[in-house]
Amino acid sequence: MSDRHISRRSVLAGAIGVAGLSTISRLTPTFATDRAPSRGFLWGCATAGHQVEGNNINADFWVYENVKPTLFADRSGDTCDHYHRYEEDIALTAMLGFNCLRLSIEWSRIEPEAGNFSEAELDHYERVLETCRKHGVAPFVTYNHFTTPRWFASRGGFTTPDSADLFSRFAEKATSRLGHLIEAAATFNEPNLLQSVFWRKKSLAGSPTALQMGAAAAMATGSKQFTTFYSGDPVIALPHYLSAHEMAYAAIKAGPGDFPVGVTLAISDEQGVGPNNLARLRQKESYGVWLSAASKSDFVGVQTYSRNRTGLHGDLGPEPGIELTQMGYEYYPQALGATIRYAAAATGKPVYVTENGIGTEDDSRRIAFIDTAIAEVKKCIDDGIDVRSYIHWSLLDNFEWIYGYRPKFGLVAVNRTTFERTPKPSAWHLGAIARNGMAR
């Protein structure tokens, strides 16, 4: 480790706090960045607009959170107030040692009514991306991270034939203003969840509460059908999502900037248990169509949290006695190696790890998780797989959708009243790996 590196670490530790100092010395192996792309390997943290910005009142999920009954354990409310505190968060990302921040732009802010684009909100996101650049943080932009505008949900969401046109119109508008600042972009975040959810042993989709919440949201918005990522017939929605991805891909590529565009997928390590198990079928149904869409894009985004075990009759759930995360699935960080290999082989495209993380109150488990996951990434790179990023979910403890604020995925804790940010030891730990990994 160079002196320069040590002194920079000390300065950073002094600037933010000493919480992580004891863990910084335990660095995992560095990456062979020689094989990284010309832009360099991206070491980042991820966020999503609705989960961190706060008061995203024109979004469909805001409606869900505020009707009764609701599946949502909490209302998002102010969440991390990242909308106003983005500069602090970007500066923190840079200070911790990361060179990338994945964030999403909120369609419902940029187009609060159909066809009515807000110049002020485009200005806002332009400032956010400029601030990233100012701090040496490459912005990885997600055009849709689950939430859509209320007006879009009220007219049937992605179950309507013109939904792809509407999404790509938004993508075109946003790119024309922001494209020159973007490092890499994803059209959709995890659209394949619509396919994979049916394999889960326990799923809330289609539950009585989900249906009642949907009906209450329709009533609250005076619409016949309030269709979001959580609702609507996935068989009807799938072709529209696919065309929306293709059209948005084309619109983004045609705009200013010259950056890779892909789609991020939720991919678990699919393990078969016992003879005649259904693991390969599950894999094909959960990912096949979207991997093929990714193969026509510039990259595939891999988002991995755990493994699935599948037997003769389907999902087996966690192995008895194994450690679980706050989300109820297995602590299984080694999953990332298998999912990178699978996605790379299936698409023939570069892989960006765009999410990987753990919901836990025990930050020492996050550190252990990170070390194992990164060792897997390193093995993949050493085996010649073109992996271009490790982006951890998440920068901040944030609004974890229906689970509310209980699960803690953040490298940085956020005080829910004062919004004060406190990096956890894992933030220093991963930040140090990121800085070290970049060293030649």
Ligand code: BGC
């Ligand atoms: C999603 C994030 C979510 C994370 C942790 C991913 O599936 O993209 O929005 O917070 O998992 O559950």
